[in-house]
Amino acid sequence: MPRAILCILDSVGIGGAPDADAYGDTGSNTFGHIAEWAATGKADRPGLRSGPLNVPNLDALGIGAAIKLSTGTLPPGLSATPKGGRFGVGREVSKGKDTPSGHWEIAGVPVPFEWGYFPQSEPTFPPQLIEDFMERAGLPGILGDKHASGTDIIAALGDEHIRTGKPICYTSIDSVFQIAAHETHFGLNRLYEICQIAFELTAPMMIGRVIARPFVGENAQSFKRTGNRRDFALAPPEPTLLDRNQAAGNQVYAIGKISDIYAGHGVTHKLKGTGIPQLFDKTLDAMEMAADNAFIMTNFVDFDSEYGHRRDVPGYAAALELFDARLPEMISKLRHDDLLILTADHGNDPTWPGTDHTREQVPILVFSPSLSPGEIGIRPTFADIGESIAHWLGLDPGRHGKSFL
Incomplete structure (x- = not known):
């Protein structure tokens, strides 16, 4: 029986969204700019990393091809021809470039309202x-x-x-x-x-x-x-993929800050972790424990919190290389009918001015031992990710999005 594993590489965007100009983010490209900096030696840091960005496993799944599809340009050191799986680009319809909007929409529920924000003035709070x-x-x-x-x-x-x-x-x-x-x-x-x-x-x-x-x-x-x-x-305004899978009597593993983002709704098992290695370990643990039709969702927050917000290009590059180096462990644990999707919730280009998120499109990298390779195109909403997982797990279609499987 099928299972689904969804890894959110928090902030790993791949180029400005069509409405990026409204957010001051036209030209942002988190992954692409990191690859460019690494290729020039600007992202070298003695004792941490050096040389061109080394992410062969992500590249094999289609990260280079996804960036080219998103921006029209292939970053240095990446390939336009994946070796397996399906690749595409996600485009957000929810307003803003924040964590809940991206995650809720990924789980099938675009945000139907405007968030409240605090002004830039000091003091800031009412x-x-x-x-x-x-x-x-x-x-x-x-x-x-x-x-x-x-x-x-x-x-x-x-x-x-x-x-x-x-x-x-x-x-x-x-x-x-x-x-x-x-x-x-x-x-x-x-x-x-x-x-x-x-x-x-x-x-x-x-x-x-x-x-x-x-x-x-x-x-x-x-x-x-x-x-x-x-x-x-705040809780999502309607049932997400997590709620739907739980309601069907199936397990939902929320790893890292996932449970908090969905206000605990739809979660049957909550696993906490700190740092990419530990979050990766927790994901592997969940794959060992998960029953048929389980849904496993992990947020790898360090890309965003430790490197994106701090505008740390070498640190971000090293984090991508660390995740990439461990990716074969996850793939080796997949059952024949398991589905693995790697994506992101927004961008946070460490080469961009300021310290905030960037309004970007995101990669959608899809792999299963039972799935043929190919391109899924530019998806008009992140909700297509959630609906594809729902389809894989045999759930009824939701109100938003369309499966690409």
Whole structure:
């Protein structure tokens, strides 16, 4: 009986979407620009990586061909002729370039509304929101109150946070309210408690997520975010692929931050992990445990959080090479009728100005030992991915998207 494994390479976009200009992202190309930088030696980093981008397994599945289909240009070192599987390009119809929109649409539910966002001005958050937040959470105040990089603002305000007990609150161009606090000095459970309060206050504003950003360390040089991040997210407006497979009596394995993104809906098994190696291991573990008709979904967040937002081209290149090197392990564990799909939820071009996501098309790389190779074209909605998985698992068609299988 068939199973499906869906890997979201968070932020691994392959060229600006048709509406990228509306987001200031025309010309962005996360994967392609990384390959170009690596080919020139600009992405070399002693002790980490050097030379042209080395991703033979992704290339064999069609990443080069997908980028050429998306942009009309083949990046250096990649092939336009895949050796197996099917390849194509995903185009998002949901507005914005945030994590929930991309993931919900991938799972068959495009976002039918506009998210709420916070302005670029400082202070950023509405005064009444912060007043209500401090009162309900019993806080002496907050720090930050602006758009910021998470690692930068923790380095800048972490000492004051420890000294005063005030959490660090910040946002980005995404629909998000983020709260950073020290795991021991402030307390991890206390951080989760105030994030729940913030989520209840921001939900009527259509803010997609409140994210708990715990960190450890005793000074700016040693502060480091931990794997105990938790997302408090609005629930999708209708059943996703996860809900549909669970309702059919089948297993749904949510690995990494997947369960948080879908507000826990449709999840039967939740596996947490930190870093690409551990998330990869958890995915392999799920493949060992998964029964017939199971759906396994993993988000590999480090591409986005550790390298895209930090505009770290060498780090991003090394992360792609690490994932690629382990890909044969996953393929070797596939049953004859298993389906593997690799895709992304948006872009985050590390060569692009700023530190935010980029509005890009995404690769769709499809492989099964029982599937013939070929091209699936440019899909008009990410929902085609979810509907293809639904078709593979024998589920009834959903309201959005069309199977390419």
